[in-house]
Amino acid sequence: MNKTQGSVSEVKIYPVKSLKGISLSEALVETRGLRYDRRWMLVEPDGQFMTQRDFPKMALIETSVNGKGLVVRFDGRELAVPAEAEKGPVEVGIWEGPVAAAMFSDEVNRWFSDVLDVECRLVTMPKESRRLLPAEFAVRPGEDHVSFADGYPLLLIGEGSLAELNSRLETPVPMNRFRPNLVVSGSEPFAEDTWKKIRVGETIFQLVKPCARCVLTTVDQATGIKDGKEPLRTLASFRTFDNKVLFGENLIAENPGGTVRVGDEVEVLESR
DSSP: OOEEEEEEEEEEEOSBTTSOOEEESEEEEETTEETTTTOEEEEOTTSBBOOTTTOGGGGGOEEEEETTEEEEEETTEEEEEESSOSEEEEEEEETTEEEEEEEOOHHHHHHHHHHHTSOOEEEEOOTTOOOBOOTTTOSSTTTOBOOSSSSSSEEEEEHHHHHHHHTTOSSOOOGGGSOOSEEEESSOTTGGGGEEEEEETTEEEEEEEEEEOOGGGGEETTTTEEOTTTTHHHHHHHSEETTEEEEEEEEEESSTTOEEETTOEEEEEEEO
16 A cells, blocks of 8 residues: 655755755656756866765855756856867766766866866766666666766655764754755655655656765765764664665656656655
């Protein structure tokens, strides 16, 4: 029997991987994730991807998206990035191997290099690029693909799960430490661990894998500074499974093309 397990309280995208996110009232669900989510990425001169793990200042660069492309802002400086990249295709490195991308102009790259005080390049993922998901976790093996996100198209976390973590911390942390796409209110702590298939709006999602957490969770998203060992240390004390610290669930859409909205009910279709 289907059960409603709360509702969507936040919809978030992160247009450039590891830069500041954007809260939305609604977002279109595409095969590789929410529209515009992690479609751009910064890479080092050798093409390897960059994140807050090594460059925590990335958290302070604001992003917005419009019909003309991407806009980024930092400390009073602003840059409009055109919709089309100038150079491509190029191969960039992210986790499991090379991915086809397109690179922007030297002017765009200088802006990011100056802000972060390290040489870097901005790339985007063309529509024809396919970064396939591992077959054992895909809904459609050989077809399901993902953006520049760490591993999967969407990440969901319940507010109750964060509240349980914060009850164990001396200094509570906000949800943005974990950079989810969908936040659910009204569910029990870690209820999402028990969900196998859910419906949000007209979209059916499969929860295919818990999310393993890393040192990025120790970066204060408001200051761009690594904030000691928390909340990862406390999270590890009660959420370690097979030597991985788990928090949140990775989602794949069975029927992309719909819209998810703040206020949508979360209906559990199947449980684990």
